[in-house]
Amino acid sequence: MKAPEIRVKGLCKSFGDNKVLKDLEITLEAGKVNFIIGRSGGGKSVLLKHLTGLLTPDSGEVWYGDREFFRAGKREKENLRKSVGLLFQDGALFDSLSAGENVIFPLWYHRAMPEDKAKERALSLLKDLGMEGAYDHRVEDLSGGEKKRVAIARALVMEPGVLFFDEPTTGLDPILSTQVDALILEARERTGATVAVVSHDIAAALSISDRIHLLHEGRVLLSGTAFDFKKSDLPEVKAFLTGDEPEGP
Amino acid sequence: MNTLARPVAALGRAILDTVFHLGRYAILSAKAFFFSILPPWRPRAILKQMEFVGVDSLLVVILTGIFTGGVFTLQIIYGFRRFSADSMVGPTVATAMTRELGPVLTALMVTGRVGSSMAAEMAAMKVTEQIDALTVMAAEPVKYLISPRIIAGIFMLPLLTAVADAVGVVGGYFVAMSKGLDSGQFVGRIQDIVIMDDVFDGLVKAAVFGFILTSVGCYSGYYCKGGAEGVGKATTIAVVVSYVTILVGDFIMTALMY
Ligand SMILES: Nc1ncnc2c1ncn2[C@@H]1O[C@H](COP(=O)(O)OP(=O)(O)OP(=O)(O)O)[C@@H](O)[C@H]1O
Ligand SMILES: [Mg+2]
Numbered sequence: 163m164k165a166p167e168i169r170v171k172g173l174c175k176s177f178g179d180n181k182v183l184k185d186l187e188i189t190l191e192a193g194k195v196n197f198i199i200g201r202s203g204g205g206k207s208v209l210l211k212h213l214t215g216l217l218t219p220d221s222g223e224v225w226y227g228d229r230e231f232f233r234a235g236k237r238e239k240e241n242l243r244k245s246v247g248l249l250f251q252d253g254a255l256f257d258s259l260s261a262g263e264n265v266i267f268p269l270w271y272h273r274a275m276p277e278d279k280a281k282e283r284a285l286s287l288l289k290d291l292g293m294e295g296a297y298d299h300r301v302e303d304l305s306g307g308e309k310k311r312v313a314i315a316r317a318l319v320m321e322p323g324v325l326f327f328d329e330p331t332t333g334l335d336p337i338l339s340t341q342v343d344a345l346i347l348e349a350r351e352r353t354g355a356t357v358a359v360v361s362h363d364i365a366a367a368l369s370i371s372d373r374i375h376l377l378h379e380g381r382v383l384l385s386g387t388a389f390d391f392k393k394s395d396l397p398e399v400k401a402f403l404t405g406d407e408p409e410g411p
Numbered sequence: 412m413n414t415l416a417r418p419v420a421a422l423g424r425a426i427l428d429t430v431f432h433l434g435r436y437a438i439l440s441a442k443a444f445f446f447s448i449l450p451p452w453r454p455r456a457i458l459k460q461m462e463f464v465g466v467d468s469l470l471v472v473i474l475t476g477i478f479t480g481g482v483f484t485l486q487i488i489y490g491f492r493r494f495s496a497d498s499m500v501g502p503t504v505a506t507a508m509t510r511e512l513g514p515v516l517t518a519l520m521v522t523g524r525v526g527s528s529m530a531a532e533m534a535a536m537k538v539t540e541q542i543d544a545l546t547v548m549a550a551e552p553v554k555y556l557i558s559p560r561i562i563a564g565i566f567m568l569p570l571l572t573a574v575a576d577a578v579g580v581v582g583g584y585f586v587a588m589s590k591g592l593d594s595g596q597f598v599g600r601i602q603d604i605v606i607m608d609d610v611f612d613g614l615v616k617a618a619v620f621g622f623i624l625t626s627v628g629c630y631s632g633y634y635c636k637g638g639a640e641g642v643g644k645a646t647t648i649a650v651v652v653s654y655v656t657i658l659v660g661d662f663i664m665t666a667l668m669y
Contacts, residue, residue: 216543243549254540258532271550273451320548 164245164323165356166227167192173212173222175205182208184380186222195350195357197367199402200377206360207251209377210326213358214248215239226324244272247317251328251360253309255301255316261308262288262297265315274320287315290345292338307334314342318349325349325357332362339363343370364403368392376402436630439553443561443626446554456559464525464560464625465567472571473578475520479512480504480579484586501597502604504583505576509605509613513576515661518568518620522653526628529560530649533632534642542633557629561622568621569614576613612668619664620657627653 168190175183182205190196200206211217213224215231224231226242234242255264265284269275275283288294291311296304304312314330327346331339343366350357361367367374368388375385378398384391391399401407484504491500533556536542545552580601587597628649635645 211543214547216546240549243547246547248544248547250540250544252540254544256541256544257535257539268548268550271548271555 165193165354166323167225168213168324168356168358169225170209170213171223171225173209173224174220175208175212175217175222176220182380183212183219183222186377186381188375188382188385190356190358191373192356193350193354194372195346195359195370197371197374198358198360198377199362199364199367199374202362204377205380206377207328210248210328210358210360213326214243214246244320245322246324246326247320247322249310249313249317249327249330251332253313255309255313257301259301260297261293261299261301261304261312264301264312265319267316268320272320280319284315284319287318288312290341291315292341307338310334311338311342314345318345321349321353323353323355325355327357327359327361329360329362331366339366346370368403435634436626439557439630439633440561440626442553443557443629446551447558447562449554453555453559456555457562460559460563461567464521464563464621465570468521468524468567468571469574471520471524472517472575475516476508476513476575476578477582479516479575480508480582481586483507483512483579484583485590488587488590488592497592498596498600499604500587500592501580501583501599501601504587505580505601505605506609508579508583509576509610511613511661511665513572513579514568514613514616514620515657517572517575517617518624518657519654521568521571521621522624522628522650522657525564526624526653527646527650529625529628530632530635530646531642533557533629534635534645535632537633537635538638538641552633557626557633560629561625564621564625565618566621568617568624572614572617573610576610615668616661616664619660623656623660624653627656 170186170188173183173186174181186209188198188209198206198209208217212219213231218232229238229242231239231242255261256267259267262281262284263270265287266280269280269283270277274280285294285297288297288311291314293308293311293315296308296312301309301312310330310333314327317325317327325346330346331342334342346357346359347370349355359367359371368391371388373385373387374391376383376391376399384394384396384399386394391403394400484500487503488500491497491503533542536556542552542556545555584594584597588594631645631649631652632642635641637644
């Protein structure tokens, strides 16, 4: 079960009075690139944190294939997590380590391979992201976009069967954005991973996704292919594709 | 709510809060302990923390020890001489240093340096999601971050205290010399009067203080909330709570030991 289908059922989450997710249902198809789009503050990052168990739902289920995440034992959770790579929206790099040490951290921690092999893999990932010179740089000296790319490399380094990216191209220039999109596709090709990308980049969503899910007011308003989105009549979808305020009813 | 009920409610909330924190602290400490004995072990992480807690605190501890021993000798030497108890100055300084001043002052100094910085470091990692990142990578954050710090505290504080004890007596010695005591008088009866138990009890206290200051520092940072302000708060709380706990714990242990 390297690249499972991920199915979320009836997910509810509130922070105080703020109801963020309201009975949300979403299916991330196995081995496909799923884009999750939606307004800022709409709960996309909160959804990813539920998929990785960093937040506990008020109610609802998260299924990886035939296993429910929150009912899994400690061991099982650990194994599930080892097969997941997550890019945090703000990178969440370890600032006590260098850029390169950040990338090899998961390999080092789980003793997944000998040190020289791990370094080789980290270097090649960094090279793909145009960061080959930064291996020994301190995290605090990196620019925002450089941090993001190091964090992407760290999410990819274990070659996980599930990849979650929270805004991988936000803050990157258009050339780098295209490179990162290509890298995501390439990682999917290489490992067959199930991929979810939270993004505000509608053009990328329309061009590289297998499926797009529009999050609106705590629910998935529309799941479909780029084609479905382009021909949709829903005002929220149209507004999203054109960037206009949604029209009143 | 009427005027009478409000303070009662506040008191109730304070008690509940305290119980909540104590419970969560106990669980975190127990987890840190179990993770530290379960493999895989990471000796390098522990050594790194030992360097930070121990080696890097050496200068502060030496200065504290010398001046404490020195000033203590200054304080007692006149009184002792009035009763012609010159030969008791050395043993008194040595007993006070090993049983009380060495362990407590070392712990307080190290709390200011190490406990606070552990709290700040944990808190910063918390608010920048680095701790979440560890969790997602199936790297147990308590095992990776907290266990090595607590182990380092438990082992290094006794060593630092031993240093403080020794330089404290040396500081006392030089002050006594400058006040006209001769060296035989100062050193002569230390061996007869100060027994190994005095030293040993002091070192046991120090190990407990080492546990307190690292675990409280880590706890307050690990559960920190609310951005940069939260980081500052976590640091302050860690220092204040550690100070009070060390002093109260010192009293309790001393009462139990003798
Ligand atoms: N730990 C938390 N505690 C309280 N409220 C939270 C927490 N995390 C998120 N929220 C709230 O949940 C809502 C959704 O946040 P989320 O970060 O998921 O938005 P998003 O869709 O990722 O937005 P963006 O596109 O701007 O990143 C926001 O209103 C936010 O204030
Ligand atoms: Mg977000």
